[in-house]
Amino acid sequence: MVVRDGGTVRGKLILMAVSTTFVALLAASVAMLLFDLRAFQRYWTDDLMTQADIMARVTAPALTFNDEETARQNLAVLRVRPQILAAAIYTSDGTRFATYAAAPNQAIPARPAPSGYRIEGGEVAVFRNIVENGEMVGTVYLRSRYGLVDRLFSYGAILGAVMLGALLIAGLVASRLQAAITRPLAAVTNVARQVMQRRDFTLRVPGNDSGEIGVLVAAFNDMLAEIGRRSHALQEANATLEHEMQVRERAEEALRLADRRKDEFLATLAHELRNPLAPIRTGLDILRLRSGDAQATQRATDIMERQLRQMVRLVDDLLDVSRINTGKFTIKSGRVELKAVVNDALEVVRPYIELHGHELTIDLPDRPVFLNGDATRLAQILSNLLNNAAKYTNRGGRVGLRATVDDRTLTLVVSDTGIGIAPDMLDSVFEMFVQVDSTLERSVAGLGVGLSLARKLVELHGGSIEAHSAGLGHGSQFVVRLPIVVEPELPAKPTPMSFISAETYRILLADDNVDFVNSIGALLTAMGHSVVITHNGADALAAAKRFCPDYAFLDIGLPQMSGYDLARGIRDLSCCTMTVMVAVTGWGQEKDRQLAFEAGFDHHMVKPVRFEQIEEILGNRSIIKKLRT
Numbered sequence: 006m007v008v009r010d011g012g013t014v015r016g017k018l019i020l021m022a023v024s025t026t027f028v029a030l031l032a033a034s035v036a037m038l039l040f041d042l043r044a045f046q047r048y049w050t051d052d053l054m055t056q057a058d059i060m061a062r063v064t065a066p067a068l069t070f071n072d073e074e075t076a077r078q079n080l081a082v083l084r085v086r087p088q089i090l091a092a093a094i095y096t097s098d099g100t101r102f103a104t105y106a107a108a109p110n111q112a113i114p115a116r117p118a119p120s121g122y123r124i125e126g127g128e129v130a131v132f133r134n135i136v137e138n139g140e141m142v143g144t145v146y147l148r149s150r151y152g153l154v155d156r157l158f159s160y161g162a163i164l165g166a167v168m169l170g171a172l173l174i175a176g177l178v179a180s181r182l183q184a185a186i187t188r189p190l191a192a193v194t195n196v197a198r199q200v201m202q203r204r205d206f207t208l209r210v211p212g213n214d215s216g217e218i219g220v221l222v223a224a225f226n227d228m229l230a231e232i233g234r235r236s237h238a239l240q241e242a243n244a245t246l247e248h249e250m251q252v253r254e255r256a257e258e259a260l261r262l263a264d265r266r267k268d269e270f271l272a273t274l275a276h277e278l279r280n281p282l283a284p285i286r287t288g289l290d291i292l293r294l295r296s297g298d299a300q301a302t303q304r305a306t307d308i309m310e311r312q313l314r315q316m317v318r319l320v321d322d323l324l325d326v327s328r329i330n331t332g333k334f335t336i337k338s339g340r341v342e343l344k345a346v347v348n349d350a351l352e353v354v355r356p357y358i359e360l361h362g363h364e365l366t367i368d369l370p371d372r373p374v375f376l377n378g379d380a381t382r383l384a385q386i387l388s389n390l391l392n393n394a395a396k397y398t399n400r401g402g403r404v405g406l407r408a409t410v411d412d413r414t415l416t417l418v419v420s421d422t423g424i425g426i427a428p429d430m431l432d433s434v435f436e437m438f439v440q441v442d443s444t445l446e447r448s449v450a451g452l453g454v455g456l457s458l459a460r461k462l463v464e465l466h467g468g469s470i471e472a473h474s475a476g477l478g479h480g481s482q483f484v485v486r487l488p489i490v491v492e493p494e495l496p497a498k499p500t501p502m503s504f505i506s507a508e509t510y511r512i513l514l515a516d517d518n519v520d521f522v523n524s525i526g527a528l529l530t531a532m533g534h535s536v537v538i539t540h541n542g543a544d545a546l547a548a549a550k551r552f553c554p555d556y557a558f559l560d561i562g563l564p565q566m567s568g569y570d571l572a573r574g575i576r577d578l579s580c581c582t583m584t585v586m587v588a589v590t591g592w593g594q595e596k597d598r599q600l601a602f603e604a605g606f607d608h609h610m611v612k613p614v615r616f617e618q619i620e621e622i623l624g625n626r627s628i629i630k631k632l633r634t
Contacts, residue, residue, distance in 0.1 A: 516559075
């Protein structure tokens with residue numbers, strides 16, 4: 006009977022396996038679909054609410070100052086988000102102030118609704134109150150596409166395909182495995198029937214004598230052997246499946262990591278863009294409240310210009326990375342001299358380095374070194390690395406740039422005494438959105454694109470870049486290798502003036518005349534010197550102890566400490582025995598010169614001082630060294 010109904014048993018086994026698999030897959034698919042739709046809705050509404058918050062913060066000043074044009078320009082930025090269909094800004098009394106529509110036929114409510122979001126068909130609408138200094142000044146309205154149905158069909162199609170494939174595989178596996186059950190049963194039945202019908206006890210399974218029990222044992226042994234063979238095949242299949250699951254888990258982990266980095270990047274981008282907005286807004290308040298004060302207006306303008314440059318730098322880096330990743334980025338190759346590239350990079354980063362009080366050292370080859378590349382992008386590589394070194398170095402640290410030439414390769418080393426890099430981060434610091442230190446305590450964490458952009462630019466120039474560090478707290482080094490243009494016996498020709506002079510020095514300036522000392526400091530900085538500016542004697546002495554200047558230009562009539570006492574204090578410092586000190590004063594009698602020399606000054610200059618006099622003193626440093634030795 007078992008033999009005759011063998012097909013039925015086989016069919017039931019296959020049906021049982023396929024049915025069980027189908028129920029399990031269906032339950033899992035429904036759960037995953039519901040979870041994905043809920044997560045999709047939460048992500049979509051959170052994203053739109055975040056966009057509404059950003060628009061509220063950006064347009065609050067425009068509402069406050071009744072600047073409709075600025076409000077419309079702010080809303081026009083939304084065109085980069087094609088999924089946003091319409092937007093509007095309402096005043097506190099509910100009047101429409103400014104609008105934006107992706108298409109002319111988009112309807113915009115005449116008055117705002119309560120703050121929150123609502124889903125209407127295939128669209129999501131968000132109303133967000135604009136609060137300024139604790140007072141509601143208006144409302145932001147955003148309406149976006151809500152592709153829930155498309156998401157449902159797409160995800161459902163994927164799950165359906167996966168389920169169908171799984172059921173087919175389950176059917177095939179069950180068809181193969183059922184033989185391990187039906188064949189032994191058929192063998193036992195046939196042998197038992199033959200023994201019972203023919204009483205032929207010669208029917209034996211190898212290893213047994215005769216009888217039905219012997220046939221059953223033999224059949225059982227055969228079944229065990231078959232099961233053993235099938236078990237081995239099943240183990241191999243399980244091993245293959247486990248390997249595939251591990252590969253899938255690694256891929257999912259990589260996706261989760263990328264998603265987490267994306268979220269961190271968006272949060273950091275919002276933080277980095279908000280930071281300049283606060284001082285820009287303060288500058289606007291200063292211009293509004295103190296419009297008649299020229300000095301206050303100038304300070305406010307300077308603040309706003311610096312913060313605007315920072316925002317432009319962030320946007321430019323992001324655009325460059327996007328162009329490179331999409332293959333739209335090109336470099337303009339040409340013959341470029343190394344010092345010119347370094348000059349351009351220092352012009353960008355030197356104010357930032359000096360703002361943090363870092364000591365900057367530069368060591369370049371004496372002979373000209375020529376590269377074949379894009380001068381602007383090569384300078385961008387160095388400025389990104391130097392800016393990164395200054396950013397992750399605590400105030401008063403050291404940042405260095407050293408260049409060496411070996412055969413046809415230029416090696417640039419940017420080093421710092423900063424926070425260092427953990428060993429497990431050395432291979433990933435050049436990846437997009439990766440930050441060495443993104444803790445809340447470090448407010449200059451950045452976007453995590455500078456090093457990635459530097460690596461891509463280096464590779465576009467046929468070079469390579471590496472990161473080295475002894476560990477956290479031990480600083481870091483970034484090594485860039487670029488091919489150079491070798492031209493033996495280049496004809497000598499005059500070179501134009503460079504921001505890096507033939508020899509650069511550490512220079513300390515101390516004067517309570519802020520305009521005078523700042524202008525002199527700017528000229529010296531443009532020549533490539535490292536300059537520290539102070540406005541009283543105590544700060545100047547502290548700076549000399551930390552900075553160890555090669556030159557010190559000191560005013561005599563300084564607050565808190567006279568220039569004479571300051572000179573004696575500097576001369577007593579062990580690191581300043583070779584410092585050339587110059588008295589800069591309005592007193593020019595012979596007794597004043599004598600007092601200056603007795604205090605330890607090497608030169609005495611009477612105001613007003615011409616910059617040519619300072620250049621002459623800087624050019625005579627070798628003479629001063631010989632006199633002292």
